[in-house]
Amino acid sequence: MEIIGWIIAIVMFIIAFIGLVYPIIPSVIFVVGGFLLYGWIVTFDGMNWLFWIIQILFVVLLFGADTLANIVGVKKFGGSKPGMWGSTIGLLVGPFVIPVAGILIGPFIGAVLAELLISRTDFKQSLKTGIGSLVGFLTSIVAKGAVMLLMIGIFIFFVA
Known part of the structure; x- marks a missing residue:
């Protein structure tokens, strides 16, 4: 059963890393799901309270990282709140409208359009916000990705 537990956990971790570039997949849920499925299939013995406290802190960090990176990126390049919202909407819609490339083009177009149409900024500044x-x-x-690798490394340390 241990081999099956590891295989399932690894598959969950791979799906989590796919979710880094395809945001409709909730990466952090798949990482934690890998821990839980391993525990249910094999054992929770190595996953003590310290393990779970550390992992919960990383989960909170991961949820905040998305929002913070988007805000900092758009703000650093002179964008407004509509630019941030446009970027977020583009990130979610882009992959469905333009498969594969939409993950990069979507946030860019969303930020640019929001800046142009809602904030009424000039085209040059709108492009700058899109780059941000x-x-x-x-x-x-x-x-x-770095935090998820760290989470998985801690998991291996505690259960191996």
Whole structure:
């Protein structure tokens, strides 16, 4: 059963990493799901209260990382609140409208359109805000990937 537990946990972790670039997949839920499924299939013995406190703190950090990276990216490049909202909407809609490339093009277009249509900024500033949304998104991917790797490393440390 231990091999099956590891296989299922690893599959869950892989899905979580796919979720980094496809935001409709809730990455952090798949990481925690991997821990829980491993525990139910094999054992929860190694996952003590310290393990769960550490993991919960990382989960909170991951939820905040997305929002913070988007806000910082758009704000750093001179964007407004509508630019942030446009970027977020573009991030969610983009992959469905333009498969694969939509994950990068969506936030950019969303931020640019929101700046142009709602904030009434000039085209040059709108493009700058769009670039900021891309920088924020890419920074978020790297930061979340690093935190998820750390979470998985801690999991291995506690259960192995």
